[in-house]
Amino acid sequence: AAASGFYALDLETVKDYVAARPNLCKHVGPESSKATWGVREVGDGNINFVFIVEGPSGGVAIKQSLPYIRCVGESWPLTQDRMRLEGAALADEALHTPQHVPALYSYDATMALIVMQYIVPPAIILRKGLCPCVVVPGCGCPSVSMLGHVCPFIVVAGCVRPWRRRRVVEFTNPEMCELTEAVIFTEPYIPHPNNKHTSPQLDADVATLQADVEAKAAICDLKRKFHSKTDALLHGDLHTGSIMIDHTGVWMIDPEFAMYGPMGFDVGKFHANLMLMLFATHGHERTKLAQKQQYVEQREWLSKCLVDTWTGFEQKFLDLWNKHAAKEAQENTASPQVLAGGSAAQGMDVLRLYQATFMEDLWADTVRFAGAVMIRRLVGIAHVADMNTIEDADVRAGCERRALRFGRELLVHPSKFRDITSIRDMAVAAA
Ligand code: ADP
Ligand code: SR1
Ligand code: MG
Ligand code: MG
Ligand code: MG
Structure with missing residues (x-):
């Protein structure tokens, strides 16, 4: 205090x-x-x-x-x-x-x-650029380089050195994590005074969610991962309101929720917010017909950004991991090379197989965290302007319902989404 x-x-x-x-x-x-x-x-x-x-x-x-x-x-x-x-x-x-x-x-x-x-204008909060539809395709995907740089350096896996444990402790952020645990992983799944939704249109949808045993089991498992994984130093609140963007750059602000946690939480949160806007564009388009073409272009931008975020992140992350691998071999008793008994070739095989397992796990986490974040923004305490600014409640509720169902699929059935293009295609179809 x-x-x-x-x-x-x-x-x-x-x-x-x-x-x-x-x-x-x-x-x-x-x-x-x-x-x-x-x-x-x-x-x-x-x-x-x-x-x-x-x-x-x-x-x-x-x-x-x-x-x-x-x-x-x-x-x-x-x-x-x-x-x-x-x-x-x-x-x-x-x-x-x-x-x-x-x-x-x-x-x-x-x-x-x-x-x-002070990040000066014309830089704008990404969500604010998206809602009145002023982010044009001329802006690059904000996240390709950013996520790729920010998440990875901890070089995860096998990196079990004393300094790492100390850093995990240094960034223990218990009260902010408890806030996240309450508003993302608990409250949306029970009747809670903090929650809100577009009512009465979504009353039945919320009742269905709050009786959904599969969704509750999935969120329990995800909450455990949020508690227990310490992959990397996360931003902790990486939504489109935490990113400022202009035609020359991208800045991440607002890391007050920073902590060592599962990397899929940051990446999934960002994906979820792009998808919320994607679902919302149909509502904006219906109520602001004059801008229809802009919303079509914005959907294309969002879809591309969704794919570029993951592919850019994956590539940058693996590049960095590979770069660090040689250093790890000398410093770290748990590195693939040490475990391979000094055989460089076998060390490389161990590393590749291990990376594949790691990325598979990270992908599944990312998909499920994205689902959980979509759900919380539709039925929990903190909604998004993307949806809130659709004035017609029936139109808004339609967008929210489709997003809620899609979020539930991501949370409960991550294996239906084998890669980022399948998420994009299914999101575009479901919106
Ligand atoms: P909160 O933790 O309450 O969400 P934020 O860190 O997101 O606060 O900041 C709120 C707003 O303040 C941002 O949406 C942005 O408009 C503005 N802001 C924050 N940091 C900066 C900065 N460094 N430069 C310019 N504007 C900023
Ligand atoms: C009371 S919940 C407020 C939310 O806003 C922040 O940006 C975080 O996402 C938090 O969950
Ligand atoms: Mg903000
Ligand atoms: Mg903020
Ligand atoms: Mg904040």
Whole structure:
């Protein structure tokens, strides 16, 4: 928890906060120029407050956590330590992919805040670019390079060294993980006061889900994986609202849920959010007929992005793993080469077979986590603008129902989806 001395910033005090710190003034402007600085609170997420402070030298983004969840209020307390975790994760990600994260300028434990690089317009939150349909096919797939860089470096498998166990402990993020466990893996499957859905249109669908033994067994298994796997340092909340994009780059923001966990959780969460928008396009198209062609193009962009995300990720991940494999052989007693008794050829065979098993497992996790994330965004506490902005409730409910059924298939029957193109084809057909 934040030490005493904490206060919630506002549009005035945030300027004083910056002006009192020369290391921050250098990004904004001299203290003497304070009267000319512009300040906005731009937090549109569920949890925290974000201020942008701009002056003659540039700008900073200041993200502060209050001791509760913003979208719920004081009735749901939440650790302010989440800003420490977010700062640590940004710093860690910057070691590997500085081009894909805002630079961290400072962390203040007392004030439970981080100060970071302001990602300037025209960069836009990907979800906001998708909802009013302004992301055009000219933007590349945001995730190809990003996911490929971010997930893999831990070089998973067999990487059982003391430093790794220490890192898992360093990034233990129990309260944020418990939040995820509640809102993704528990509440949607039971009647719970946090839940909401388009009612009465989806009442029967929700009742069916909450009586669905197969879905409940699947989510139990997935929750165990979320608890117990420590493949890599995850972002932990990698949805389309955590990605900023323009025609030149991609930035991941908001890693306050960072922890060592199953890689399929990050990848699946991103896929799920692309698919939610894919299902939503049909509703937008029906209610905003003037833009029909744009939605057709957007669906094509989303479908391509879905495929490129997985294939780009898989390729980058295996490349990195292969690069590290030689090093592993010298350092790690559990490496395929050591287990092969010094035979380089056999070591390579062990590595290839092991990688194939690993990727199969990762794929199944990705499919199932994607299903769980789609479901939570339709019947749990936190819905998505992609669907919410379809004003006609009957049209919206139709999109949501189709997405819910598809999410359930991903969760319960992952083996029906042998690869990413089959997910794409089935999602396009089901939407
Ligand atoms: P929350 O944890 O509440 O979801 P986010 O980290 O997602 O908060 O930030 C909320 C919003 O603030 C983002 O959607 C984005 O518009 C803006 N934002 C956050 N960080 C930055 C940044 N570094 N540069 C520019 N805008 C930012
Ligand atoms: C109260 S649940 C809020 C949700 O918003 C965040 O972005 C996470 O996805 C969390 O589950
Ligand atoms: Mg956010
Ligand atoms: Mg946001
Ligand atoms: Mg957040």
